[in-house]
Amino acid sequence: MATRRGFIGGASAVSAVTLLGSSTQASAATAQAATAETAAETQARAAIRAVNAGMRTNYATLKSDLIKRLSPVVVVQNDAKGGKFTLIHDGKQLETVNPVGEVFELAKSISHVPLGIFSVMAPYLSDKVPNLPIGSRIDPHDLKMVAFKGPATDGWIIPLQDYAATLINARQQLDKANLPPELVTSCGKVLDEAVAFIQASVRSKTFDMASFADFSAKVYPSIRTNMTHAAAAQIAGVEGVMNRWRAQIGEAAWKDLYTVVLSIWTTADLNQASIIIKRCMNAAKVATHLIDLPTVETPSDPIFVALDNLARIVQDNIAAEMVFPTDQKVADALKGKEDLLSDEILKQLGVPAGARTASTASAASACPVRKTAAV
Incomplete structure (x- = not known):
């Protein structure tokens, strides 16, 4: 028997099923539409990315072909011997x-002896900025990073004694090395003072930056003497090989010489080899044909790295003038170290137009947090 309660309950159930079905169907339809829209968006964006991928393929092909044709090129690998030079x-x-x-x-x-001692001692320094004449130039956070062990331990003693043994052996052999007398004297002074400093530090089982500064001040004049001899040897050697190669390939080829100097970042500016080499190149082309190329570490194939980067530079130089012939500023950015977006980024960061140059951008756009923190 159908009661009112049963009828109403049944009707409500039917209505709920109907409504639920409609809702589920609508949700499914919406999901399908969203999925289709997402798929279309993904496909469209992939198509856009393919444009850049195609450009990079074409660019890489041009670069690969150009590498084989670059000539003449001198590649310089900075090393402890004054540089390895290759003529191509x-x-x-x-x-x-x-x-x-x-x-x-x-x-x-021998000139590197103070740095050798410091490298052993550095982790065991106090992380407080020392009271030295140039103490204000020391970044406190950098010091904390380097002095990560602190002075509470004497772990520096054995490695410093080991280094002292190396220094003593060099001192004993110095007179047999057939060096100029002035250089023998200066090297002897550095080695003697270094051994004395190490022995005193080991005896007292302590050291500080003040005592190390006294040591380095004593040997600095001798290090300057060593630098004089090293510089003279490098100038003579580099100019000698460059002049010989110039005669070998002839003036017509030499006037278009490219030189790529591979160095680490810390020696990229005023690189010692580059200073000498530029005197041996066509002065009119030094600005564009002498490339100082800082590297993180010595590459496994330095010749390829040099030529690969040189090819990129050469083709960019030509592309800059031909792709953007109506906008010299953009062309200069493409053919130089400035990124094409840099000017727009500086503009949006509020850097004044007069300050938007590669040399001032880093200072002008420094992080404001760092500016306020550095007080």
Whole structure:
């Protein structure tokens, strides 16, 4: 028997099923539409990315072909011997040499003694900025990063004694190295003072930056003497090989010489090899044909790295003038170190137009947090 309660209940159930079905169907339809829209968007964006991928493929093909044609090129790998130089002409590596005399390497080897001692001591320093004449130049956070062990432990003693043994052996052999007398004297002074400093520190089982500063001040004049000999040896060696190669390939080819100097970041500006090399190149082309290329570490194939980067630079130089012939500013950005977006980014960051240059952008757009923190 159908009661009112049963009828109403049944009707409500039917209505609920109907409404639920409609809602589920609507949700499914909406989901399908959203999925279709997402798929269309994904496909469209992939099509847009394909444009850049195609450009990069074409760019890489041009670069690969150009690498084989770059000539003449001198590639310089900075090393402890004053640089390894390779001459490339008409697609062939004609010669690779270390042209700098051994005096360069030997003089610099002894000049690095203070840095060798400091490298052992540094982790055990106090992380408080020392009261030194140039203490204000020391970044406190940088110091904390380097002095990560602190002075509470004497773990520095054994490695410093080991280094002292190396120094003593060099001092004992110094007179047999056939070095110029002035260089023997200066090297001897550095080694003697270094051993004395290490021995005193080990005896007292302590050191500080004040005592190290006293040591480095004593040996600095001798290090300057070593630098004089090293510089003279490098100038003679580099100019010698560059002049020989110039005569070998002829003036017509030499006037268009490219030189790529591979260095680490810390020696990229005023690189010692570049300073000498520019005197041996066509002065009118030094600005565009002498490339200082900082690297994170010595590449496994330095010749390829040099040519690969040089090809990119050369083709960008031409592309800049031909792709953007009506906008010299944009062309200059494409053919230089400035990113094409940099000017627009500086503009949106509120950097004044007069300050939007590669040399001032980093200072002008420094993080405001850092500006306010550095008080």
